[in-house]
Amino acid sequence: MAKEKEEREEVSQAKADFMHLIEVYKAQNPAKYELKKDELQRKLEAIA
């Protein structure tokens, strides 16, 4: 149980980190974000 909880927390943290990356990227490089947003969404969904 403890291990599963730890794994869930790790995934949740990884997702939060990647969402933060997307936000920063969107602010820093809006033109390229538009080109890559679908790919970034797929990467986010792949974190599991």
Add this chain to the structure above:
Amino acid sequence: MATTNTLSTKTLRDKYRSAQIQQALRNQVVAEKVCMVDRTGLKTISSPYITAMSTVVQAVVGTYTPANITTTDDTLTVADEFIVSGQIKGFEDITANFDLFFTANTAMTNSVVTAIDKWVLNNLCEDGTGAYTTPAGGFTTTANVLVIISNIISKCAGYADAMGGMYVVVENTDLTGIIQAMATSGFRYADDMLTNGLYGQILGVDIYVVRSGTFVDATTTTVSGTKTWTNSGHRVGGVKNVSTYAFPRGLQFEEKGVTGVTGKEVVCYGLVGFKQWTPTSDLTIDITLA
């Protein structure tokens, strides 16, 4: 009479380190081969490009209309610092049965050189506005390799800037398809490749290989510094020397005795900046692996 040895062992180590790191930068770093490098002590470098010149063809009349030639307000700013440091304690140095300073020096050199290379290549991939998506399988599918390389060439050919030569940077895991493509394409070329191993060039495009994990997603980490990248699953290619990375005065070394600890503390640091200049950004191609 006592003699004074003016070249202390530390001075010799400093000289050795400097020589070793410069050699490593020339031999191992891909970024040095595909970007222009500026080693002067400048914090900012202005864009070297002016507005595009346009030639008018007209019937002979002897008149003309001059256009303003303007510079572009664009700069490279040195804003990132690379530091590697360590403490070699006295007992470690005394009792090691190999040259600890030499080994530590080599490890520091490799670490900083790899970090700089990774940083510059990721910025290059991120800031290039040329775009290409490979067929499914990317470079690892043999049948894709010539297709990918020919597409890179077609995106860059025809420009005078392309005379600087073209390149593609791949990770070592991509080599399976590239090696098989080389070994099965043509006759003499394939025979040479089968005898001698990986060629550095295919269809006139230089191939540089970096380790797996070079192209990554990162935001303001200890890998990316002030930058944000979304390069996992991407590679970079295009025309050489259309971007600049600044490396003011190269790497600096300090070796010091610190209070409370025996031995020496060693630190090596360098400042780095990167700029993909806007007028040529489409000649740097962000390759998406499908």
